Amino acid sequence: MASLIACPHCGPRPKEEFTVRGDAGINRPAPDAGKDAWYAYVYLRDNPRGRHKEHWHHTSGCRRWLVVERDTMTHAVYSAVDAAVTGETV
Amino acid sequence: MADFSLLHRAALAGAKSGSFGPTQADGGITLEALPEGxxxxxxxxxxxxxxxxxxxxxxxxxxxxxxxxxxxxxxxxxxxxxxxxxxxxxxxxxxxxxxxxxQTHGRIRIGISGAGGEAVLAKGTAVDMHPDQFPVGRSTMTLIGHITAMITRTAADRFEILVLRGFAESLWDELIEMGLEFGVDARTAP
Structure with a gap:
């Protein structure tokens, strides 16, 4: 796993300071979206090879949620931006 | 108002104090329990x-x-x-x-000073402590070992650490250990 994450608020920090939540591209369905949509939202995850956007929480730093884009194969980190930035999560 | 007055006990009152490691000509590292203001x-x-x-x-x-x-x-x-x-x-x-x-009751300040202070902290945190990257006046929250703490540089060779009260003595002991090579003077009385 990527070992240095460039937090936009704190600078480069080791992964030990972060908590990973998982896929940042999953959106909560409407309350009446039906069983299948909710089952997929709660349980089903892709396991992509290559670029992947995830939510990372800087638990031992600024305590902000970030969207980190990294490569699951090479561990390269492409970007880390605050999750509150408009457009990062729909 | 409280029905009775609470007795204030300094978090580091019972912690290790005195000299540790070799005595250095430049005074080594000084650890201080700062006032719980x-x-x-x-x-x-x-x-x-x-x-x-x-x-x-x-x-x-x-x-x-x-x-x-x-x-x-x-x-x-x-x-x-x-x-x-x-x-x-x-x-x-x-x-x-x-x-x-x-948060006065919740967080404790520890002062660390001496020429080796940068090197001592660098043993515990991944933050670049070089003055170019971490100048006087800069603060940051980070991990020191496994303990979350805030490091502030208040002078070229002086830092303050703000740490949760319950972790203060544990961090204090670790700082003594990390500073051993420089010689540590640990002062618990504020």
């Missing part, structure tokens, strides 16, 4: 705008009293205790723009 946590409202000047007004005016944690979050620290009415005044000063929580 006040620690206020300030959280800005989402639409508060720039609060930097207003937050300085609730501090005691000393140079590094206001320490940024992250976007819209600060710690305000000082050596003097705040009475309930003084604390209420700070809340009123930022009313509507930020909320202030009294």
């Amino acid at each position: 006040h620690v206020l946590q300030v959280l800005a409202s989402p639409d508060a705008g720039d609060l930097a000047a207003s937050i300085a007004s609730v501090s005691d005016g000393s140079v590094y009293a206001v320490r940024a944690v992250g976007p819209g979050q600060w710690f305000v620290v000082g050596d003097a205790g705040l009475s309930a009415s003084e604390f209420a005044k700070t809340q009123a000063a930022l009313s509507g723009r930020a909320s202030i929580a009294d």
Whole structure:
């Protein structure tokens, strides 16, 4: 796993300071979206090879949620931006 | 008001003190338990705008009293205790723009000074402690070993660490150990 994450608020920090939540591209369905949509939202995850956007929480730093884009194969980190930035999560 | 007065005990009163490691000509590392005056946590409202000047007004005016944690979050620290009415005044000063929580009981300040201070902290944290990257006045929240703490540089060879009270003695012991090669003078009495 990527070992240095460039937090936009704190600078480069080791992964030990972060908590990973998982896929940042999953959106909560409407309350009446039906069983299948909710089952997929709660349980089903892709396991992509290559670029992947995830939510990372800087638990031992600024305590902000970030969207980190990294490569699951090479561990390269492409970007880390605050999750509150408009457009990062729909 | 409380029905009885609480007895204040310094968090590091029972911690290790004295000299550790070799005695150095330059004095080595000095660890100090700093006065448990006040620690206020300030959280800005989402639409508060720039609060930097207003937050300085609730501090005691000393140079590094206001320490940024992250976007819209600060710690305000000082050596003097705040009475309930003084604390209420700070809340009123930022009313509507930020909320202030009294964390005096929750976080402890440790001073670390001496030429080797940078090297001691670098053993525990991944933050680059070089003066170019971490100049005087800079604060940051990070891990020191497995303990989350805030490091502030208050002079070229002086740092202050703000740590949760329950972890203070554990961090204190680790700092003594990390400083052994430089010789440590540990002073628990504020």
